[in-house]
Amino acid sequence: MISSLLAVAKEKGAKEVAEAKIKLGKMQQIDIDILNLAFRELTRGTLLEKTKIKVEPEETRFRCRACGHEWNFEAPGKSEEEEAIHFVPELAHSFLRCPRCRSPDFEIMGGRGVWVEYIKISR
Ligand SMILES: [Zn+2]
Secondary structure: OHHHHHHHHHHOOOOEEEEEEEEEEHHHOOOHHHHHHHHHHHOOOOOOOOOEEEEEEEOEEEEEOOOOOEEEEOOOOOOHHHHHHHHOHHHHHHHOOOOOOOOOOEEEOOOOOEEEEEEEEEO
């Protein structure tokens, strides 16, 4: 993530990156505070030293291959299954079903990555 930020900033001839918005998939199970700390540590002495990062969690989305229905994964409460999903998203298939047609055949569309939505730079 940091190397791609740096690459974009350099490509645009930035002297400083004021702000970066990061989307964080909920399935990544990364603590935002830890991400912030790591970012500060890893960017010391670089263009990103003073960058303010905004982290926005991204919902996990599923799409049913049988009926095309799309839905968000909103876990109510904390169950063992939920923990398992966070760590091994592939496990979702063993107990999640399409809420519309009950098909277990669905794909995971979002919520699994970390990426940069935008950056604000000064030259
Ligand atoms: Zn379905």
